[in-house]
Amino acid sequence: MSLAHNGVLFLDELPEFKRSALEVMRQPLEDGRVTISRAAGSLTFPAEFMLVAAMNPCPCGYFGDLKRECRCSPVQVQRYRQRVSGPLLDRIDLHIEVPAVEYRDVASERVEENSEAIRARVRKAREVQQQRFAADPKTNCNARMAAKQLKQHSKLGADSQELIRIAMSELNLSARAYDRILKVSRTIADLGGKIDISSEHVSEAIQYRTFDRTLWV
C-alpha cells in the first residue's frame, strides 16, 4: 500500500478481494498512514493515495447491459455486491457506471483530449483548494475536508438546498452521502472556477452516487 504513496492504488475486481484485505485499508484511507505493529515494535509508513476501484455489476459482468443478457440470478448479484462492505463504500466519494463502448466510439478517428489538457484544469482546481486550506496543514484537498470546514466552504443556495432535499428523500441517501455530495459539489465548482456552488454542481454530484441509488435493490 505504501508503494502507492502519492500515487494511485487501483483495485480491479473489488468484490474479489478478501474482506479482511479491504478492511485493513480503512485506516490508511482515513489518515494516509499505514501502521504496522509487530512484536519487534510498531512502524508507520506514509500512504497517501487515491483509491481507484473497479468492479463488474454482477458475477458475469453484463447486468444492466443493453446488448448482452446477464446470466446471474438476483441472489448471485446481491451476494456479489455485498462482498464490498458499506463502510468502505462510504469512503469512496464517486461511483460511476462505465457502459460498454459503442462501435462508433472505438472506430472514430476523433482526437480525444490528452492528459496534459486535463491536468491543466485539475491543477487549477487544486490551486484553488490549496489557497482555501492554506491555514490548515492537515487538509490539502476537498476530499480531506473535516465536517467543520465542509460547512464553512460549501454553502448552498436555496434552490440547491431544495434539490438535495428531494434527492435525499427520493433516493434514500444517508447523512454521510449528503456530506460526500457536498464535497464533490465543491470540487465541481472549483473545476468550473466558481466561488459559489450552484444547483448544476449539486445535481452532477448526486449523479455520482449510483451505488446508493440503483444497485442495492
Added chain:
Amino acid sequence: MLAKIYSAAVYGVDAYEVEVEVNGAHGEPKIFVVGLPDTAVKESRDRVTTAINNSGYHWPRGRTTVNLAPADIKKEGPSFDLPIALGMIAVTEEIDTKTFAEFSFVGELALDGAVRPVKGVLPVAIEARKRGKRALFVPEANAHEAAMVDKIDIYGVANLRQTFEFLRGQQPMHPTRGDMTKFFATHQSYNVDFSDVKGQAHVKRAVEVAVAGGHNILMIGPPGSGKSMLSKRIATIIPPMSLEEAIETTKIHSIAGMLDGERSFVSTRPFRSPHHQRHRFVRRRRVSDAGRSESGAQRRFVSR
C-alpha cells in the same frame, strides 16, 4: 586492537547510523556478534570470514567481538557484511580506523569477496549526509540509487579488495554522480495518455472531478468497457509530484528494493495494482514471520 566503522540501517522509512565495532583480543579463536543481530546478521560471520580469506586478507585469529551500536534496536539483513569485514581486516592489519570515521559503508558480501546489492540505500545515503559523512560506499548495483543524494560522494564498490585498497590509497576510484533535480525535471512523462481512451466522455468527466478533489472513485461496468484502461491513466492527470513528495516516495521504493540502475528515482506518480489473488499468500507469509522482522513487515504490506 579496536576498529570502528560506520554503517547505517533502515527503520521504517528512515535510516539510523550504526557503529560497527570490531575488537580483537587474545584467546580462543571465536567470533561473537552482539547488538541484537537477527539470523542474517549472525550468519554474516561466516560470509565475512570466507570473503576475507578469498580476497587475500586475514581475519583476527583470536577472540573477536563485533558490536553493532546502538544495541537496543534489532539489526537485520546482510548489509553489515561490508563494514564488519573492513573492521576485521583493519584489526588484523593493525590499521588506525580514525580516518574511516568520515565514511559510511553498506553492502552484502559474496563468498568470493564480491559486494552484492542491498535494499534501502536511499534513506541510508540521506542519513549519512545528515551525519556529515564525506562519502558513502554502496554496492555497485545500488550506486545510482544512492547518488540521487547530493553533497556526499557515493562510491559504488564491486568487491572487498577494491574497497580496502581504495581506503589505503592504493587504488583510485571515482564517485558516482547523479543529479536528482535534473533527473526529476527530465523524467516527467508517462507512456500512456488519456487520449488513448475513446468515448466514455462522462466517465472521463467523473475521473477528472475525482482527481481534482482528491476523491476516491469506484467504476462499475461490464468487462472490456475500459475501466482498467482509464485507471492506468489517472496518474497522468494528477499534477506532478513536488521534489519532496518524490523523495518520500522513492524512499519507500528503495526500502522495498524496487529500484535499479535505470529507474533509480521515482519521478512520476506511482500506479499500483495489486491482484486480488495476491492477498492469499501475502497472508500466509504474514503468519510465517509474524512479529519477527521489520523489513519483513514492510515487504508484506507494500503488496506488490
